[in-house]
Each structure stands twice: as structure tokens, then as C-alpha cells.
Ligand code: SF4
């Protein structure tokens with residue numbers, strides 16, 4: 193999709209132009225480096241962290257168990273995940289209303305990985321001007337060498353990223369051993385490659401186009417903005433009319449503003465826009481233009497802040513209001529959800545029972561004229577020690593439970609599936625009757641779980 | 652070089668390049684949106700159904716040799732469906748007579 197800039201004439205034929213973000217240094221660049229280091233660092237290290245003898249954070253898909261430090265979750269806890277996602281969405285609302293696209297500039301995986309890929313690009317192809325020159329230069333040994341080393345770095349980093357990603361879902365030590373001995377299954381290789389390639393494509397090539405064309409958040413963020421949201425803006429009143437100036441000349445006397453029209457803010461922009469044209473939806477609020485402009489202001493000796501974080505209210509000269517109804521509302525909602533989440537997780541019952549009717553037969557009449565229904569029962573023991581359970585049917589007079597074993601022992605953090613035959617006298621009862629199936633712990637009285645089920649007599 | 656190209660340059664070649672690029676962007680959006688939907692579907696579906704249990708009757712067991720294979724095949728089946736839906740949506744929106752007329756008008760101008 194991106195084209196070699198080639199000659200100016202050629203580039204006119206190409207609607208999309210490759211962006212070569214200029215390297216900047218300054219407060220926000222340092223902040224972003226910090227964010228990138230912390231975020232990528234925790235991503236790559238997390239799967240290796242152990243917690244009481246196993247991977248601390250492991251969404252073990254093959255085993256259908258999810259270990260989050262000391263806690264174990266099962267697919268039956270799916271609603272907790274939904275809950276978490278709702279909280280994540282609400283915090284995005286909160287932070288957007290408060291500080292604009294803070295997420296985009298400093299925390300979005302797209303930005304973070306692009307930053308890492310850009311760093312490798314700089315390492316191999318040099319600074320902005322050198323990269324542009326290299327791209328328009330004819331192919332030769334030096335160009336091939338630089339491009340090839342970039343690709344090598346990118347691809348190995350991407351492969352390691354894919355490996356790490358899969359390591360959150362399959363125990364990473366097994367995965368590493370499987371790769372070392374080339375014994376991974378097809379799908380394990382596939383997902384390592386898939387995630388690796390997605391990272392490579394998104395952070396190496398698509399970059400700002402992901403934000404411009406693919407990201408839903410970028411499209412609806414303006415709905416969360418108001419006059420007091422932090423945005424990055426150019427102080428038009430102070431900067432205009434822009435123009436170059438001679439050394440030691442009083443430019444104010446010439447009628448010029450503070451903008452020296454060096455276009456460094458434009459060159460620094462990873463999405464290739466000119467912040468001086470006002471707030472645009474492409475702006476990911478990365479603050480690179482602030483750093484670029486501050487450097488220039490320092491050099492020419494005018495105060496910093498020609499491009500700066502401000503709010504629409506500030507631009508219009510109104511006082512800054514941080515505590516607005518929507519902020520308070522979002523914060524309250526977030527706190528409530530968080531408290532609820534912690535409560536639900538902490539009072540979670542260590543056992544759970546799932547009862548499913550046997551699919552093949554509704555009921556069966558026995559020789560002694562009693563009726564039998566078959567259920568498949570799943571006993572989920574989320575506790576860190578094993579338990580022995582006895583199954584009882586309640587609310588169905590005369591019901592008896594017949595199973596292979598009188599009691600069921602379930603290992604720690606394990607799930608056991610048992611087929612259970614429930615029998616009841618069919619004398620004068622017809623149709624469906626609801627009853628409760630309870631798993632009662634034998635080794636720890638008081639520990640039990642139950643589930644409703646329906647028993648069918650003859651119609 | 653970064654300035655907007657002169658109107659003179661908006662030749663047929665420029666326009667066809669732009670159209671091609673638009674097409675790629677649209678394809679990107681369709682693939683991406685359907686991918687997101689398929690992810691959510693896969694997560695929800697397999698939260699309730701264990702591929703190891705599904706494999707017994709309905710689905711040829713070779714597909715679900717293990718759970719990971721089950722999830723993966725399930726994911727691509729879902730993605731297939733969401734991709735169809737997204738493609739159809741994009742096609743119907745784009746080929747709507749009223750829209751294409753305004754676009755033709757715009758381009759003629
Ligand atoms: S626009 Fe979207 S993809 Fe781009 S940085 Fe922001 S959140 Fe990330």
C-alpha cells in the first residue's frame with residue numbers, strides 16, 4: 193500500500209504517502225519510552241513469572257483452566273470476564289473524558305509495538321533524513337544490507353512476540369521445550385506465526401493507517417470529548433502569522449508570530465498531520481509535536497508551549513474544570529463495578545455443579561416400575577485441595593441416586609464429569625418435576641453446591 | 652513534497668491509484684471488523700462448549716484432535732461467517748443506487 197516516495201512526480205500519483213516520523217527528544221518522548229519499556233517488559237516477562245509452583249498468569253486453554261496468581265477460574269466464570277471487559281470500556285471512557293487520547297499516545301499496543309519497530313528501524317536505517325534518502329536511493333549493497341538487517345530484526349522480534357503471546361494460553365515452558373525439540377502441534381505453530389505476522393504487519397507497515405482506518409475507538413472518541421478534555425493544540429493567536437526570521441531581528445516588529453515555520457512538528461508526527469491546522473481526528477495525542485516545538489522554542493529563545501496540552505475551554509479563555517458531572521459519573525460507575533467485582537470474586541463458592549440432561553432418552557421405565565432419568569453432572573472444584581462429594585436429590589420425594597461410585601472425589605482445581613441415574617417411583621406422577629441436585633462435601637461439612645434440574649415421568 | 656498535489660496532477664492515473672487504495676482500505680476494514688466479531692463469538696461459544704465434548708458426535712473428530720485444534724477450527728468457521736456478513740454489508744452499502752449516484756456526481760465534478 194505504501195509506495196516509495198521516489199521522485200516528487202511519482203508521489204503525486206500515490207494518494208497515500210509513507211510517513212517517516214522524525215525522532216524527537218523531550219519530556220513526552222521520555223514518558224513514552226518509559227511506558228513502552230514497562231508495558232512491553234511486562235508482556236514479555238509475565239509468562240515466565242511463577243507463582244506457587246506454576247505460571248502466575250496462564251489462561252490454559254487446552255486444560256480449560258485460568259490461573260491468575262493464586263486464583264483459579266473455569267469457563268463457568270465467563271461472566272467475570274464480561275464484567276472485566278465492561279470495566280475496561282468504562283475506564284477508557286473515563287480517561288478519554290479526562291485527558292483525551294492518552295491511551296493512544298502511550299498505552300495502545302499499536303503505538304507501543306510501532307515504537308519498538310521504529311526503534312529497530314532507526315537502528316538499521318538511521319534517522320528520518322537517512323531513511324528517506326535510503327528509500328529513494330537505487331538498490332545497492334548498502335541498501336540491501338540495511339533493509340535486510342531491519343527485516344531480520346523485525347521478523348525475529350515478531351516471532352518472539354508470537355511465541356510470548358501463545359505462552360499466555362499454553363504453558364510457556366512446555367511451549368519453549370516443544371519449539372526446541374520441534375514437537376509443537378500444527379495449531380501451536382500456527383498461532384505463534386499468526387500473532388507474530390499480525391504484529392509485524394501492524395507495527396512495521398500499517399502503523400498510522402491502523403489508527404486512521406481500522407480503530408473503532410479513534411472514530412468514537414470525540415463523543416467522549418467535551419470542552420474540558422485535554423487535547424494537543426497549537427496556540428494560533430501566539431504563533432501566527434508564521435514565518436522564518438533572521439537572527440537578532442525583532443520579528444514582532446515585522447508583524448510575525450512565534451512560529452518559525454520550521455515544520456519540525458509536522459516531521460515528528462507519526463500520523464503525518466500538521467497540528468497547526470487545528471485538532472484533527474488522525475491525531476493520536478502522542479505529544480511528539482510538543483517535544484519538537486519545545487526544542488525549537490528553546491533554541492530561538494521564546495517560551496515553550498506554542499504547541500501544548502490544553503483544553504478547548506482554556507483556548508477560549510475559560511477556567512479549567514476537571515471535576516465535571518460526566519467525570520464523576522464515570523468514576524462512580526467504575527468504582528461500583530470494581531467493588532462488585534472484588535466482592536463477587538472473594539465470595540465465590542469453591543465448588544460448582546453443572547447438570548445437563550442426557551441427550552438420548554427423556555426417561556426410562558425400570559422393571560420395578562420406577563422411572564429413571566440420566567443426567568451428566570459436572571463437579572467443579574475450584575479449591576486448592578481435593579474434596580470428596582456425595583450427591584443427593586432434593587425436592588423429589590422417593591428419589592434415589594445411582595451412580596458408579598457412592599461418592600465422587602475431585603482433585604484440587606479439577607473438573608469431574610459423572611453420569612448420574614436418578615430413580616423415582618412413578619406411581620401417579622406425570623410430566624416434568626423440578627428438583628435440586630446437591631453435591632455435599634464429605635470431608636468438609638458445609639461445603640456444597642447445588643443446581644436445579646428437571647425430572648421427567650411418563651407424560 | 653508533502654503539500655497537497657496540484658489539481659493538475661489529479662489525473663486519471665492518480666484517481667485510479669486512489670481507487671485501488673480505497674479498495675484495499677475497504678478490504679482491510681471488512682477483514683478486521685469480522686475478525687473482531689469472530690473473536691468475541693469464539694470466546695463466548697467455547698466458554699459454554701468444550702470442544703472435547705463436541706468432537707464425539709457431530710464434528711469429524713480429526714478436526715478436534717485436541718482442544719486447541721477445536722478452538723482454532725471453531726474460530727475460523729466463525730470468521731468465515733462474520734466475513735460473509737461483513738462483505739455483504741459492505742457490498743450492499745457501497746452499491747446502493749443512491750450512493751453510487753452521488754459518488755458518480757462527485758467524480759464527474
Ligand atoms: S487510534 Fe486506535 S490504534 Fe491508534 S493509537 Fe489510538 S487506540 Fe491505538
Ligand code: SF4
Pocket residue numbers: 424457460461462463464465466467474475476477478479480481482
Ligand atoms: S499532531 Fe502531534 S500529538 Fe497529534 S499525532 Fe501528530 S505529533 Fe502526535
